Amino acid sequence: MAKKRIVLTFPPSLVSQPITYHLVKDYDLKFNIMRGVVTPDEEGRLVIELSGSKSSLEDGVHYLKGQGINIESLAHDIKWHENKCTHCTACIPACPTEAMSVNRETMEVSFDKEKCIACELCISICPFKALVISF
Template identity: 40%
Template sequence: MNMQKKRYVLKFPSQSGDKPLSYHLVKDFDIRINILKAEVRPGKTGSLVLELEATSSNLKKGIAYLEENHVSCEPLNKKITWDHVRCIHCGNCTAVCFAGALEMDHQKWELQFDSEKCIVCELCVPACPLNLFEIDFRQ
């Protein structure tokens, strides 16, 4: 079976918090969910960055199901690039990367960037004194 893994930014109204949306994605559409970032405040609009893994047909059905339930789903079509050649490994950017994508290797005193963990929150962009991070818009 041809499985696909895609990242989405979901925005949902406060009242949808009562519905077991993720339960239905798993049970009805056989979608594996990895929550990369969650901002859910009681009584307010929430947002999630999710990685969904399923067959392309089930992914489409799952997204349609979410949209029927007033949850907007935008594919995460951005990525962060890092100019490692010019990096001075000062470690400044690691302080803002709550996703754990930027970490110092304290043995080599070198910055490590794990793009798989990056949720494109963009906080590292202004944190680097040398402007070594850029947002790459892919479509």
């Protein structure tokens, strides 16, 4: 089984469409929503992990593009530079997967690379540039 993590950006006209339903029913794909920001008046942004056979993934992505959805791959990595981190915790509430977490006793921040989905939500928040995109 193959997996693909992608960011979908929906135009307002597609926000209420059952896109993910079609991915499951018509393309036999499983999906896990990592993060979603969708409002009736604005563009929607969804970070999802798709899993299924390689051909199903290709067909599903082709279907999404055909619907006018912009797709970006989450192929890059996020790096945490511990030496730059001041443990200010500003990134903690922004991280949807708890890849950035804080030990409440010591107030030390840590980064779990395995949990990071490279959504980039923390990048602009960190005042010390301790979190960066690595291509």
